Amino acid sequence: MTHARLTPLAQSLPATVPFVGPETQERARGAGFAARLGANESVFGPSPEALKAMAASHHWMYGDPESHDLRAALAAHHGCAPENIMVGEGIDGLLGYLVRLTVGPGDAVVTSAGAYPTFNYHVAGFGGDLHAVPYAGDFEDPAALFAKAAEVDAKLVYLANPDNPMGSHHSGADLARAMDALPKDTLLVLDEAYVDCAPEGTALPLPVDDPRVIRMRTFSKAYGLAGARVGYALGHPDLITAFHKVRNHFGMNRAAQAGAMAALADRDHLAHVLDQIAQARSRIAQIARDNGLTPLPSATNFVTIDCGADGTFAKAVLDALIARGIFVRMPFVAPQNRCIRVGCGLPADLDALATALPQALAEAKRG
Amino acid sequence: MTHARLTPLAQSLPATVPFVGPETQERARGAGFAARLGANESVFGPSPEALKAMAASHHWMYGDPESHDLRAALAAHHGCAPENIMVGEGIDGLLGYLVRLTVGPGDAVVTSAGAYPTFNYHVAGFGGDLHAVPYAGDFEDPAALFAKAAEVDAKLVYLANPDNPMGSHHSGADLARAMDALPKDTLLVLDEAYVDCAPEGTALPLPVDDPRVIRMRTFSKAYGLAGARVGYALGHPDLITAFHKVRNHFGMNRAAQAGAMAALADRDHLAHVLDQIAQARSRIAQIARDNGLTPLPSATNFVTIDCGADGTFAKAVLDALIARGIFVRMPFVAPQNRCIRVGCGLPADLDALATALPQALAEAKRG
Structure with a gap:
């Protein structure tokens, strides 16, 4: 009955969420993420001002x-x-x-x-x-x-x-x-x-x-x-x-x-953050290369990493990272979905990524 | 040209603001309000928690x-x-x-x-x-x-x-x-x-x-x-x-x-606020009566005051209050617009109201 009150356009629309939030994933897995690198947020935080x-x-x-x-x-x-x-x-x-x-x-x-x-x-x-x-x-x-x-x-x-x-x-x-x-x-x-x-x-x-x-x-x-x-x-x-x-x-x-x-x-804080972003991009790229993957050049606060195969493989890598407490996301469609997308993080976040990525890749390769 | 890009419905709509904000009024008068009692906010503030x-x-x-x-x-x-x-x-x-x-x-x-x-x-x-x-x-x-x-x-x-x-x-x-x-x-x-x-x-x-x-x-x-x-x-x-x-x-x-x-x-804070609201309602009602006006019973965090004449008179009272730094609002249509609407305030806010209201009434009666 309630549904019939909706406009025809509203009736035709799905009740959707364009992105599943990390909190939803945390609730589903029953544990928080060790590194929150998936939503293109800035872990470096805002200006103290x-x-x-x-x-x-x-x-x-x-x-x-x-x-x-x-x-x-x-x-x-x-x-x-x-x-x-x-x-x-x-x-x-x-x-x-x-x-x-x-x-x-x-x-x-x-x-x-x-x-x-x-x-x-x-x-x-x-x-x-x-x-x-x-x-x-x-x-x-x-x-x-x-x-x-x-x-x-x-x-x-x-x-x-x-x-x-x-x-x-x-x-x-x-x-x-x-x-x-x-x-x-x-x-x-x-x-x-x-x-x-x-x-x-x-x-x-x-x-x-x-x-x-x-x-x-x-x-x-x-x-x-x-x-x-x-x-x-x-x-x-x-x-x-x-x-x-x-x-x-x-x-x-x-x-x-x-x-x-x-x-x-606060332009000083912005400059500081941009410096942190630059450092983090370099580190993420190095972590990718250390694992035989190809980091794409980034003009953003994340690095997209080509996992070298198809979307199924990249999804397996992503799932294995998430299972290890590393929140990342990936593109939705082919051929971009051969990649995962990793946000700039603090050194500790990227340490966690460096530890988890080889394990995740091994798991994805086992299939 | 830009306008032609709008949908027919959007073209038909006015570019409006349902309420003019108090900050806009403050900018127009070149001075802040002494008492902010017009937006049905809670001057008592949120819980410290x-x-x-x-x-x-x-x-x-x-x-x-x-x-x-x-x-x-x-x-x-x-x-x-x-x-x-x-x-x-x-x-x-x-x-x-x-x-x-x-x-x-x-x-x-x-x-x-x-x-x-x-x-x-x-x-x-x-x-x-x-x-x-x-x-x-x-x-x-x-x-x-x-x-x-x-x-x-x-x-x-x-x-x-x-x-x-x-x-x-x-x-x-x-x-x-x-x-x-x-x-x-x-x-x-x-x-x-x-x-x-x-x-x-x-x-x-x-x-x-x-x-x-x-x-x-x-x-x-x-x-x-x-x-x-x-x-x-x-x-x-x-x-x-x-x-x-x-x-x-x-x-x-x-x-x-x-x-x-x-x-x-924080139920204690809510109870405290409700007590403050009750006291403020009583005080506003008394201020209204002291000035020969009729406060309406209130089940809210404001008191609507019948100014005893028509909308033109109430508007004159409102304008005179605003000119004295007391931000209040009033109903939009007759016959409710014979009233002004005064939000619950701190004792200092209501002191300011008590001072300004007789002056505002006198000014409104002079026409």
Whole structure:
């Protein structure tokens, strides 16, 4: 009876979770993970200033629905106006609002096969028709994405740069050039969640006002505040303003707003974290090579490791790591699913990985 | 050009904010408020245990997308199963998901004229057709609401008990009896945000499994955690499960999950707050009477004060209070808008109110 109350679209949707959380896996195995390296979080943590700001927050007050002060700080940081910025409950929340604003039943949307599943979840959730193009090797393929967008008259095309789950990236200049082929009625959703971890020149070098693109950024990765849920979109003011039509105006955690501001201001901590990330990437790559595996170059806070065979084998390696208390994840589709994805960790986390990986490989090879 | 990318429904929606936040008003007036009594927050604050739990949270980790531990604690508290509970980003967030699940373009929804505008915002946002029935005096009118629901074949009917903005309440038993007239295809959305502040017997005394109703609860009021954004829905498992189809699975702030659990466990603090609320209600009522105004009985953490004339006069009183640094709000529609709504405050807050109210009344009478 309850089910009959749902809209036809809601009835057609699965009750799904795009990612199973590590806590769910811990409950299932009856033990915690020794190393939490699977969710692309930042084990290096947020700025101590962010911790202080969150602790000093008046939790009894609702957050400012305009996120005025945070938007002002972000505008100063990016050299744009606050009107170019929408703060939301993580990039996931902002992607949901964006899809709701632009995609109706039957509208075409384009992404890469094996790219961010939460974006796909939102597209399905509003009845959109998702078209996926293959990666070109271990890279998302802007030319193919934009060609498909033209072919299907897409409302949105999603591209993550740097890419998750492969860790690869394009230079911002190359991407800007590729956008010459972006159809004029297609909006590029450029997910730059990992751009803070990427080489100089990865961020798209176009004005924030460019109406062809909306960029997504987050405090969940390099800034170490995944638990706080603070993402933001950068874009043309007309599009940014449209979020007010549908968003949960009082959805932002007040302490998180304050924590994000403090994190943004602490450039020394960010530099420290980026140094830690660089060291961890090198160590993970070395651990992979020590075990005869191939680490892919990474522009992110994780390293994707080619296990040298197919998805079944990589899954066996992953399962054997998880059984040994090492939480990692892996790509969803072939051929990327020949890999596992290992987040940057503290030395102790990577020691645990170094111990577990040869055992996991041996177990996977036994089959 | 950007605008043309929006769906027809999104194009039709205004870029609105259901409530202007106090920070916006502070920026406009160039000064902070001396007393923040307008947003139905709890100036008495959360449990010290909640503060400790939030400070101890690992902010670098995403929150558990299942809110497993919090749901288990809530299930124990309510004597139901975790499957009866959905945790979300405040009641506002949960109302948005619920409307999305059940209301499509042209579907009828019923509420009271002057009831919670954020619910109306969500209904409009999904193209629903909202029908409003008048209050009966200062009370929402279940019989009239359910009769209108039958007349228009409503998918949802919204009722807050206790009511905001009037502070009135029905006994749960009366409401349960009134539900005999609820149409079988209409779901009752029972907003019990203020029920923790209400007399014994206000909560609906029906099993949580009853498929005719979904109940909304929050940590934003008596528990003093408005800034944390933690609400939950209680309902039939089929309906609760449906939220997984559309929600932002990783939308919950991790520290907020921990804070809510600690707040729930600290019954002494809740009792202390309820005592403070009772004292503050009495004092606000006395201040109103001292100024020749009529305080309405309150089952909430605010007192609605009848200013004795029309909406124009009450608005003049409100503006004069705001000009004196007292943040309060008022009902939106006649005849409720003859009132102002004053949140429970600390003694110093109410001292400020006692000083400002006679001045504000004098100013309003001068016109």
